Amino acid sequence: xxxxxxxxxxxxxxxxxxxxxxxxxxHSGRDWGAFDIQKEVIDLCPTRCMKYDGGKLAIDNxxxxxxxxxxxxxxxALHIGDDRGASxxxxxxxxxxxxxxxxxxxxPFIKVEEPYDEIKEVIESIWDWWMEEGKxxxxxxxxxxxxxxxxxxxxxxxxxxxxxxxxxxxxxxxxWKEDEVPGGWDRDITEFRENHQR
Numbered sequence: 001x002x003x004x005x006x007x008x009x010x011x012x013x014x015x016x017x018x019x020x021x022x023x024x025x026x027h028s029g030r031d032w033g034a035f036d037i038q039k040e041v042i043d044l045c046p047t048r049c050m051k052y053d054g055g056k057l058a059i060d061n062x063x064x065x066x067x068x069x070x071x072x073x074x075x076x077a078l079h080i081g082d083d084r085g086a087s088x089x090x091x092x093x094x095x096x097x098x099x100x101x102x103x104x105x106x107x108p109f110i111k112v113e114e115p116y117d118e119i120k121e122v123i124e125s126i127w128d129w130w131m132e133e134g135k136x137x138x139x140x141x142x143x144x145x146x147x148x149x150x151x152x153x154x155x156x157x158x159x160x161x162x163x164x165x166x167x168x169x170x171x172x173x174x175x176w177k178e179d180e181v182p183g184g185w186d187r188d189i190t191e192f193r194e195n196h197q198r
Contacts, residue, residue, distance in 0.1 A: 002109050003081035004061040005070075011077035012037075012057045022073050041070050065163065085111045088122060090152070091141035103141070104149060106156065108163040122156055129155040150175060 014020045015035055021028055022035050037057075042050050049063035050070060057077070059070075071078045088110060089103030110118050126140070129152070134143045144152055153160060178184045 001066070001081040001084045003083040005059050005064065005081060006079040007057055007059065008077050008079075009056060012074065013055065015074050015077055016055075020074075020076055024072075024075055041073050044069055085109050086119075088119070090126065091139075091144040093139050093141040101141070104144065105163055106152065107158060108161060122158070125156045126152075 011020065015022060016037055018034060022040060037052050042052055046067055046069075047063045047065055049060040051058050068080075071080065086109075087105060088107035090106045092101060092103035094100040107122060110122070112119070130140050130143060133147065134140070138146075149164070153164075
């Protein structure tokens with residue numbers, strides 16, 4: 001979904017007061033104590049976009065990454081928005097030595113409506129790139145790894161968004177090109193190699 005999470009404040013109070021079991025009763029086999037919304041929902045939000053103050057739950061939806069933890073814990077109180085679609089992940093694979101690997105998030109949100117032109121455009125640009133650049137028996141995920149995620153974004157004409165990054169400064173994939181920088185820059189490979197040995 002793309003719009004705001006729907007909040008039923010009465011149901012939130014039901015969870016806080018113990019009227020509804022959290023997690024749909026999935027963890028009811030043991031006595032975990034009273035439900036603590038601060039500890040079990042607010043503090044576990046990865047972007048810290050939620051707060052519970054004065055008996056009201058508030059969500060800063062601009063900061064929400066749609067991890068759905070809060071919705072899973074309080075399914076009666078929180079619901080996804082009405083502007084619904086799909087996410088597109090690319091490059092999943094299961095090599096024997098490395099094990100199963102989930103695809104990289106390419107499109108965080110795309111409308112899923114007939115005739116599905118938005119989805120077809122992304123898929124056809126990926127097919128064209130793979131057919132043109134892929135080596136014999138090379139999986140798409142391996143092509144992505146070989147040429148880089150930035151190249152995939154260029155091919156599909158998708159701009160970089162924060163959802164593409166797992167952790168800040170962990171796996172940078174956006175690099176400036178000389179023609180994108182006003183005035184450009186001069187490259188000296190010997191000076192670069194002094195600080196960056198192979």
